[in-house]
Amino acid sequence: MQFKDYYEMLGVPRDASADAIKKAFRQLARKYHPDVSKAPDAEARMKEINEANAVLSDPERRAAYDQLLARGARGGQEFEPPPGWDAGFEFSGRGSDADAADFSDFFAELFGRMGGAAGARGAGFGAQSGGFRARGEDHHAKILLAIEDAFLGARRQVSLRAPELDPQGRVLLKTRTLDVQIPKGVREGQLIRLAGQGSPGMGNAPAGDLFLEVHFEPHPRYAVHGRDLRMELPVAPWEAALGAVVPVQLPHGGTLKVRLPAGAQGGRTLRVRGEGIPGDPPGDLELTVRVVLPKADTPRAKELYETMARELPFDPRA
Amino acid sequence: MREHDLIVATLQEDVALTIDELCATCAVTREWVVTRVQEGLLATEDGAPEQWRFGSGHLRRAREMRRIERTFDAAPELAALVADLLEEIAQLRARLR
Numbered sequence: 563m564q565f566k567d568y569y570e571m572l573g574v575p576r577d578a579s580a581d582a583i584k585k586a587f588r589q590l591a592r593k594y595h596p597d598v599s600k601a602p603d604a605e606a607r608m609k610e611i612n613e614a615n616a617v618l619s620d621p622e623r624r625a626a627y628d629q630l631l632a633r634g635a636r637g638g639q640e641f642e643p644p645p646g647w648d649a650g651f652e653f654s655g656r657g658s659d660a661d662a663a664d665f666s667d668f669f670a671e672l673f674g675r676m677g678g679a680a681g682a683r684g685a686g687f688g689a690q691s692g693g694f695r696a697r698g699e700d701h702h703a704k705i706l707l708a709i710e711d712a713f714l715g716a717r718r719q720v721s722l723r724a725p726e727l728d729p730q731g732r733v734l735l736k737t738r739t740l741d742v743q744i745p746k747g748v749r750e751g752q753l754i755r756l757a758g759q760g761s762p763g764m765g766n767a768p769a770g771d772l773f774l775e776v777h778f779e780p781h782p783r784y785a786v787h788g789r790d791l792r793m794e795l796p797v798a799p800w801e802a803a804l805g806a807v808v809p810v811q812l813p814h815g816g817t818l819k820v821r822l823p824a825g826a827q828g829g830r831t832l833r834v835r836g837e838g839i840p841g842d843p844p845g846d847l848e849l850t851v852r853v854v855l856p857k858a859d860t861p862r863a864k865e866l867y868e869t870m871a872r873e874l875p876f877d878p879r880a
Numbered sequence: 881m882r883e884h885d886l887i888v889a890t891l892q893e894d895v896a897l898t899i900d901e902l903c904a905t906c907a908v909t910r911e912w913v914v915t916r917v918q919e920g921l922l923a924t925e926d927g928a929p930e931q932w933r934f935g936s937g938h939l940r941r942a943r944e945m946r947r948i949e950r951t952f953d954a955a956p957e958l959a960a961l962v963a964d965l966l967e968e969i970a971q972l973r974a975r976l977r
Contacts, residue, residue: 591951597966700905702943717886743888750974753936755895756887773905773939774889787974 566668567637568614568627576631580619587615613665616673623673630672643672667723698761698770705774707748709781709791712839713814715746720774722760742774747841750786752776784813789845791838795820796854802826810849812837820849828853896933906942913942921945921960941967 569576572586593599594607601607617623635641705718720740740759748754753773760770778786785792797808805824809817818837826832830851838845858864870876903910914929916922922942924932934942941963948959 588952597969697904702905741886743886745889751936751940751970753895753939754889756889759887771905773895775936775940785974 563641563668563671565630565635565637565639565641566614566666568617570637571610571614572618574618576628578618580621583615583618587611587619609664613669616665617669627672641668670723696764697767698763700770701760701772703772703774704777705742705744706777706779707744709778709784709786710813711744711746712748712778712786713746713812716744718742718744720772722772740772744776747839748776749789749839749841750776750778781813783811786839787848789839789841789843790848791845792848792850794852795822795832795849796852797822797826799853799855802828802851802853810847812847818847822851826851895936895939897935897939899929899932899934902934902939902942905939906946908942908946912946916942916945916956916960919956921956 569578572578572583572590574582574586578586590611591608594601594604594611596605596608617627630643701722703720703722705720707716707718718741720742722738722740723736740756742754742756744754753775756772756774758769759772762769783793791813793810795808795810797806800806801808801822803825805826806822807819808822810820812818818834820832820834822832828851832849832851834847834849836844837847856863858867897905899910899913902908903913910929913922917924917929917932922938922945924934924938944963944966945956945959948954948962949956952959954962
């Protein structure tokens with residue numbers, strides 16, 4: 563396990579005041595907000611910043627952490643917490659670390675016991691038969707699926723690190739790999755809740771839940787909007803002018819024959835009911851017509867265009 | 881034992897969390913949710929808090945609002961405004977794809 567330099571992560575000196583830490587945290591939180599930042603590693607940076615702030619903004623944790631620095635621990639070094647390192651520090655465990663499930667092994671090893679990992683969170687906290695009980699932490703994870711998976715279903719492995727107590731009462735992080743079968747019919751942004759698959763509870767309290775948020779990888783041909791599947795339909799000018807039955811390749815491999823009405827202009831949208839993402843009711847397939855012109859790169863092609871130019875009284879700008 | 885079990889997810893139309901479940905998963909108090917619903921910052925149907933049900937949109941929004949409030953000491957209205965803007969950005973980005 564590598565020692566993490568939380569001061570370096572926030573870019574503040576070791577003797578920074580609580581206000582300076584708060585200010586640095588806010589500036590970085592703004593800079594690396596995953597929905598706003600253009601930085602490719604924004605999400606990872608945000609997790610680090612949250613973690614550094616969870617330690618440095620909490621006087622008890624900061625004091626204990628400073629103690630480790632005073633003993634010579636340095637960022638990037640291999641590190642094992644010295645036995646009893648936290649003796650003399652009291653952790654009230656009032657952490658409101660809703661994101662603690664994202665924090666590093668280093669954090670969990672040091673502070674796991676104090677409210678971050680197994681939660682002194684209001685909910686699920688209760689004394690039953692005199693023992694300590696706390697409902698396990700919920701986990702939130704994003705899964706990236708291909709659009710095809712919405713039609714066919716998918717199987718994904720999700721790795722979760724959950725803190726567990728060993729017989730000595732030490733917190734150990736255990737990685738669990740879940741094999742999750744995602745049925746067909748999922749939509750962008752949908753949450754899938756897997757009850758009881760979050761962190762185990764303490765005492766006899768129930769485990770937390772796992773929430774998976776579905777996102778689709780960008781696809782060169784398809785886009786999804788709710789349950790609707792959108793794509794462009796390239797057509798030849800004569801198909802658009804005269805009407806035609808054209809084949810459309812669907813994400814799950816099938817082909818659909820779509821009737822293009824005569825006189826369809828580019829940009830026109832055709833809606834095929836029920837051919838979008840499966841469900842009850844299923845979504846629609848939305849096709850946007852794009853007229854593609856053949857090149858005039860042979861004498862014969864030029865002649866055909868010239869004939870049209872001569873014989874059709876047509877002004878596209880009229 | 882549970883290391884490699886295959887878990888088959890079932891899809892409901894949407895997750896429907898009770899107020900207590902929403903509180904637990906967002907690490908907020910019940911009062912936090914109630915005030916924000918009453919002030920119209922977090923939409924849900926009428927009725928008593930026990931009858932409220934929260935879907936994926938609510939959960940995402942509540943987590944975002946909580947994060948902004950805590951990170952920036954922001955007023956709830958401001959956090960809700962940022963959440964509105966983030967939702968709008970997400971929709972516009974989806975349209976670009």
